[in-house]
Amino acid sequence: xxxxxxxxxxxxxxxxxxxxxxxxxxxxxxxxxxxxxxxxxxxxxxxxxxxxxxxxxxxxxxxxxxxxxxxxxxxxxxxxxxxxxxxxxxxxxxxxxxxxxxxxxxxxxxxxxxxxxxxxxxxxxxxxxxxxxxxxxxxxxxxxxxxxxxxxxxxxxxxxxxxxxxxxxxxxxxxxxxxxxxxxxxxxxxxxxxxxxxxxxxxxxxxxxxxxxxxxxxxxxxxxxxxxxxxxxxxxxxxxxxxxxxxxxxxxxxxxxxxxxxxxxxxxxxxxxxxxxxxxxxxxxxxxxxxxxxxxxxxxxxxxxxxxxxxxxxxxxxxxxxxxxxxxxxxxxxxxxxxxxxxxxxxxxxxxxxxxxxxxxxxxxxxxxxxxxxxxxxxxxxxxxxxxxxxxxxxxxxxxxxxxxxxxxxxxxxxxxxxxxxxxxxxxxxxxxxxxxxxx
Amino acid sequence: xxxxxxxxxxxxxxxxxxxxxxxxxxxxxxxxxxxxxxxxxxxxxxxxxxxxxxxxxxxxxxxxxxxxxxxxxxxxxxxxxxxxxxxxxxxxxxxxxxxxxxxxxxxxxxxxxxxxxxxxxxxxxxxxxxxxxxxxxxxxxxxxxxxxxxxxxxxxxxxxxxxxxxxxxxxxxxxxxxxxxxxxxxxxxxxxxxxxxxxxxxxxxxxxxxxxxxxxxxxxxxxxxxxxxxxxxxxxxxxxxxxxxxxxxxxxxxxxxxxxxxxxxxxxxxxxxxxxxxxxxxxxxxxxxxxxxxxxxxxxxxxxxxxxxxxxxxxxxxxxxxxxxxxxxxxxxxxxxxxxxxxxxxxxxxxxxxxxxxxxxxxxxxxxxxxxxxxxxxxxxxxxxxxxxxxxxxxxxxxxxxxxxxxxxxxxxxxxxxxxxxxxxxxxxxxxxxxxxxxx
Numbered sequence: 001x002x003x004x005x006x007x008x009x010x011x012x013x014x015x016x017x018x019x020x021x022x023x024x025x026x027x028x029x030x031x032x033x034x035x036x037x038x039x040x041x042x043x044x045x046x047x048x049x050x051x052x053x054x055x056x057x058x059x060x061x062x063x064x065x066x067x068x069x070x071x072x073x074x075x076x077x078x079x080x081x082x083x084x085x086x087x088x089x090x091x092x093x094x095x096x097x098x099x100x101x102x103x104x105x106x107x108x109x110x111x112x113x114x115x116x117x118x119x120x121x122x123x124x125x126x127x128x129x130x131x132x133x134x135x136x137x138x139x140x141x142x143x144x145x146x147x148x149x150x151x152x153x154x155x156x157x158x159x160x161x162x163x164x165x166x167x168x169x170x171x172x173x174x175x176x177x178x179x180x181x182x183x184x185x186x187x188x189x190x191x192x193x194x195x196x197x198x199x200x201x202x203x204x205x206x207x208x209x210x211x212x213x214x215x216x217x218x219x220x221x222x223x224x225x226x227x228x229x230x231x232x233x234x235x236x237x238x239x240x241x242x243x244x245x246x247x248x249x250x251x252x253x254x255x256x257x258x259x260x261x262x263x264x265x266x267x268x269x270x271x272x273x274x275x276x277x278x279x280x281x282x283x284x285x286x287x288x289x290x291x292x293x294x295x296x297x298x299x300x301x302x303x304x305x306x307x308x309x310x311x312x313x314x315x316x317x318x319x320x321x322x323x324x325x326x327x328x329x330x331x332x333x334x335x336x337x338x339x340x341x342x343x344x345x346x347x348x349x350x351x352x353x354x355x356x357x358x359x360x361x362x363x364x365x366x367x368x369x370x371x372x373x374x375x376x377x378x379x380x381x382x383x384x385x386x387x388x389x390x391x392x393x394x395x396x397x398x399x400x401x402x403x404x405x406x407x408x409x410x411x412x413x414x415x416x417x418x419x420x421x422x423x424x425x426x427x428x429x430x431x432x433x434x435x436x437x438x439x440x
Numbered sequence: 441x442x443x444x445x446x447x448x449x450x451x452x453x454x455x456x457x458x459x460x461x462x463x464x465x466x467x468x469x470x471x472x473x474x475x476x477x478x479x480x481x482x483x484x485x486x487x488x489x490x491x492x493x494x495x496x497x498x499x500x501x502x503x504x505x506x507x508x509x510x511x512x513x514x515x516x517x518x519x520x521x522x523x524x525x526x527x528x529x530x531x532x533x534x535x536x537x538x539x540x541x542x543x544x545x546x547x548x549x550x551x552x553x554x555x556x557x558x559x560x561x562x563x564x565x566x567x568x569x570x571x572x573x574x575x576x577x578x579x580x581x582x583x584x585x586x587x588x589x590x591x592x593x594x595x596x597x598x599x600x601x602x603x604x605x606x607x608x609x610x611x612x613x614x615x616x617x618x619x620x621x622x623x624x625x626x627x628x629x630x631x632x633x634x635x636x637x638x639x640x641x642x643x644x645x646x647x648x649x650x651x652x653x654x655x656x657x658x659x660x661x662x663x664x665x666x667x668x669x670x671x672x673x674x675x676x677x678x679x680x681x682x683x684x685x686x687x688x689x690x691x692x693x694x695x696x697x698x699x700x701x702x703x704x705x706x707x708x709x710x711x712x713x714x715x716x717x718x719x720x721x722x723x724x725x726x727x728x729x730x731x732x733x734x735x736x737x738x739x740x741x742x743x744x745x746x747x748x749x750x751x752x753x754x755x756x757x758x759x760x761x762x763x764x765x766x767x768x769x770x771x772x773x774x775x776x777x778x779x780x781x782x783x784x785x786x787x788x789x790x791x792x793x794x795x796x797x798x799x800x801x802x803x804x805x806x807x808x809x810x811x812x813x814x815x816x817x818x819x820x821x822x823x824x825x826x827x828x829x830x831x832x833x834x835x836x837x838x839x840x841x842x843x844x845x846x847x848x849x850x851x852x853x854x855x856x857x858x859x860x861x862x863x864x865x866x867x868x869x870x871x872x873x874x875x876x877x878x879x880x
Contacts (some may be wrong), residue, residue: 007507007570011559033557035512036544040509041557050510052836055616067447070482070490072475073513073577074546091539096546099531099581104476106514106536116471117481121449130447132484137513137577141539146672154512185527 001347001370003382007044009033010394016084020216022329023148025338029398038153040146044048045398047439052157053324054135056187056343057158063240064180066131066160071117074136076243077103078169079112082298092143094153102342106139111294114161118312119300123183125165125310128302129173133160135321143174149326150218156322162315165289165302170313172288174206175316181210182232182252183283184319190284190331193227195257197286206289210399211281214330221281222268224255228277246276258400282327338399339422349381349438350400352392354407356385362433364406364416379404396421404434442809443822447484449473450834458603459654462769463588465778471765484857485838486765488786489594493764494575496627497598504620504679506571506600509549511557515544519552522738533577534581534593546579546641550822551734554601558752559740561837565605567749568742569613573600575725590658590722591765596762602755605742607731610753612682612718614646614729615689617757619679621725622648622672622692624759630771630779633667635697637726642718646729651699651721654770661721662708664695668717722767729755763839777860787820789878790840792832795849796825804856804871805847815879817845837860844874 009030010046018024026032031046042050060066074096077139080086080134086093094106107113114132124132145153160177164170178194185192190212197209211221214250230252237248256271259281260262268276293310296300301309320327332339342348349372351363365381372379382391405417410428418434419426429437446575449470459462465474471486482490514536520526526533534546536787547553554572563570575598585593600617604610618634625632630652637649651661670692677688696711698704699721708716733740733752741749760767772779782788789812793805805821811817821839822831828847835843850868858874859866871876 001507004567005505005507005571007509007561008570033560035553036514036516036542037540038512039516041513041553043557044507044509047509047574065445067441067445067484067489068445069484072479072481074476074479074579075441075593076476094536097532098535099583102476111597112483117483120473123449127444131445133445134487139514140719143539147523152513206563249522 001378001380003380003384006380006395007041008398010177010397017298018148019148020150020324021333023403024148025329025397026148026326026331029338032149038142038151040149040152040154045346049325049340049344050322051190052344052346053328054156054158054321057184057319057321058135060180060184060187061158061160062167063183064131064176066133068134069132070136071107071113072104073139074104075107075113076165077105079116080105082279083112083115083294084297085112089243091142092142093162094139108138108140108318109157109318110134110136110159111161111314112298115294115298115300115312115314118163119298123163123302125302125304128163130163130170131160131173133158133317142324147326149322150304150330152322156318158321160317162317164313165310168315168436170289170291170315171206172242172245174287174315175249176239177287178180178208178249178252178317179232179235179237179239179245181287181317181319182230185210185212185284186232188324190274190328192284193223193257193281194252195221195223196253196258196262197259199263201347208287209259209283210285210287211283212327213332214282214327215280215374216330217280217282219281219283220260220263221258222259222263222276222278225275225277226255227257250360262381273379276301282330283320284324284327285317285319287315287317289313333399336393337397340399340401342401347378347400349377349379349402349404350395350398351379351381352388352395352403352405353381354388354391354405356383358408360411361406361408364411368404368406368416368431368435371435372438377438389432405437406431441818441820443820443824444818448834448838449483450837451727455846458588460587460590460654460770461773462569462590462766465769465837466588466766469778472589472746478582478591480592480594485786489765489780490762492784492786493628493768494596494598494761497624497759497761498575500620500624500627501573501598501600503623504571504616506552506573508574510574510576511547511553513546513579514544515547515553519556520545523552523555523629523734524737524787525552529713532580532582544633547576548578548598549756549758550574550576550581550599551601551754552738555734555738555754555756557737558603559735563603563742565624565744566744567601568605569609570603571600571613572703573598573757585767589762590770592762595760598761598835600756600757604753605744605750607753610729610731610755611646612685614727614755616679617727617755618648618689618692619672619675619685619822621679621757622757623729623874624653625650625652628768628784629763630768631668631723632724633661633663633697634692634694635661635663635699636702637699638701648727650725651723652767652771653719654722654767656718656770656784657720657722659721659723660700660703660718661701662716662718663697663714664711665717666695667697722770723760724764724767725757725759727757729753729793773839777837778834780839780841782841785841786838787818787826787844787845789817789819790835790838791819791821792828792835792843792845793821793823794828794845796823798848800851801846801848804851807848807876808856808871809842811875812878817876817878842878844878
């Protein structure tokens with residue numbers, strides 16, 4: 001992408017309302033723009049990151065056996081009256097009356113609707129389990145939205161649901177999502193720690209939240225250092241292997257990990273001192289097994305082997321997709337700007353032309369842009385007629401993993417500069433070598 | 441995808457409310473489920489088609505030079521008060537009051553918001569043109585939603601916007617979208633005819649709508665047969681070639697084409713009789729050039745070469761993504777069900793196991809499923825323990841382009857059957873030959 005054709009309205013000043021790093025940098029880097037309290041437009045740079053995160057979540061849900069669908073944002077209130085949650089939700093639910101005076105609402109989550117869809121499908125026990133998910137915008141009318149996309153009102157969530165015939169089967173299903181979450185966050189370059197959680201308003205008796213570590217995190221967390229050294233991708237566990245998966249999850253959860261609310265000083269003290277870690281965390285995912293909490297009141301059952309109806313055993317599994325954009329920045333930034341982990345970076349490479357209009361420099365940049373594009377490498381080419389200092393400041397701010405810097409002096413000496421945003425290390429090499437390195 | 445792991449709640453009976461083919465077949469094939477009047481859940485099969493269409497639209501917008509972003513569904517009412525459309529829209533606009541009693545609305549379109557985003561970005565004339573689009577859910581509170589997703593209340597739309605410094609530049613921009621639309625619809629396997637249109641409530645003085653031909657279409661259309669023979673993909677026009685693109689568009693629009701409202705009997709009569717076509721059409725896209733209609737009242741201008749502010753010349757360009765799912769079915773179905781054009785089919789191949797549990801048949805199906813998957817071919821494998829007749833009926837209903845039928849008799853003779861859903865032609869060949877044909 002050429003910057004002259006892109007839309008990147010960066011800000012020189014930090015807006016006064018932004019209290020945390022991710023909010024400041026997302027506004028300054030032209031990633032988002034606030035349209036109303038807690039409601040954001042995702043400008044091209046922010047949208048690109050959102051799509052990268054969404055795609056990783058999608059691929060890992062698919063791999064774990066879930067099937068994608070899409071429920072609407074607007075729901076009829078009657079569904080929520082059946083489950084009993086219409087009144088519970090209070091003012092956080094955005095209630096709407098349509099032109100025919102019917103009570104509607106903007107979905108804050110989808111347990112009711114998916115249960116109703118499943119009820120209507122008249123599935124038999126032989127067809128279970130069934131696993132469904134969607135990635136859709138939700139709305140929660142927070143009284144005081146803040147911290148940018150970390151606590152917005154309109155937000156993008158992946159919510160998955162499962163339907164099982166028994167508690168045992170539901171536990172295996174829960175374990176599948178457990179592993180899928182660890183894989184998803186690791187692929188995004190994050191260290192996520194699973195912590196036993198209160199199940200809260202959704203109900204049920206098995207629940208974990210997943211927190212990523214960041215100094216600016218909202219929650220105090222305590223855990224065993226072992227979590228920092230685990231490699232979920234390498235675990236090689238087969239999702240269909242019931243015993244093997246259970247064993248892996250038992251291993252993952254044998255170590256101490258808790259948020260403030262669930263913290264047990266005595267248990268933490270039993271962890272060898274060198275392995276105790278206390279820090280800050282940001283919740284980015286939450287999984288629940290809640291049994292028949294919705295299936296019973298909503299009449300969602302299957303015909304069991306004996307012909308009698310069995311209420312469905314259900315779980316739900318959420319990932320805050322838009323919140324992760326902010327969460328990743330909280331976990332990965334410095335004083336100059338964002339430092340994107342490569343798998344979620346909006347572009348892999350920022351190409352900096354130090355002297356726009358210089359024939360040799362322009363030609364070298366065009367060559368790099370074309371060849372990297374052909375190799376499938378995403379490049380943002382800063383082809384504007386701007387001074388070098390301003391170009392470097394923007395590149396550091398938007399945090400692309402690599403900067404490829406082409407200038408007249410270097411070219412005269414046969415070299416360009418390849419700089420790593422995270423380490424700050426810069427290396428001189430020929431243009432061909434730099435292109436080869438980035439395309440590898 | 442194995443059907444036993446999928447969620448395909450097909451219906452035997454046609455729901456009474458469905459008056460047109462696409463609505464009937466989408467409900468019967470388990471593609472969608474109505475959650476409230478004009479509001480649908482997209483079940484996995486419907487969602488897969490929606491994503492295919494969305495991706496074609498995205499690729500062609502990108503190719504034409506547009507940059508993707510995403511605006512929220514909920515908008516502040518004040519934006520619409522500035523443009524003067526808050527009152528114009530009437531009851532079709534879903535108006536919402538949040539917990540702090542602020543007037544909000546569910547966006548029916550985004551001219552106001554994009555204009556405001558652009559105004560705030562303080563772009564100079566040197567940076568123009570700028571092209572932005574998003575693919576987002578919209579809401580129009582139709583008094584009588586009907587025809588399934590063809591006229592829903594919550595619907596998915598691609599809306600693109602453009603910002604130019606002059607009328608001449610804006611015309612070229614308009615031509616870019618014109619070609620992008622023709623390419624998009626052709627890639628979906630549709631014959632779309634561009635027709636001069638009234639610009640309607642959006643305003644402006646250059647506008648075309650794109651209609652696809654279907655016997656069940658809502659509009660009467662009259663056009664020159666020449667449109668049926670044009671190949672937009674082969675036109676080889678470069679989007680950046682101002683003169684070449686204008687010439688191509690002039691060529692495209694030289695022939696007669698009009699909907700009922702714009703029909704000119706005398707002009708149509710001047711078309712040689714053999715080339716006159718009258719039929720029915722479905723509107724699937726609409727492009728507008730509306731100049732400064734929004735930029736003037738909303739104060740969106742650029743600093744021109746002489747330092748004086750110039751109001752932006754704007755256009756907007758919509759494609760009804762969710763509506764197209766229904767439109768394609770209207771244009772392509774028979775008495776047994778849907779007939780998907782291959783580029784938008786939810787799966788390319790339906791694999792039919794005629795005797796689940798038979799060792800040889802199961803093994804052959806597993807081989808086909810694995811090899812096709814490795815070749816990147818999307819397969820829906822009907823691995824349920826059901827009788828052959830029911831499996832064929834479902835495959836015909838859901839309309840996958842190819843059916844690969846594996847049974848014990850054929851296998852004993854060394855063959856499987858490969859059937860084309862559209863032509864009905866079936867051919868016997870070895871399993872290897874069928875896999876090679878489908879993977880080609």
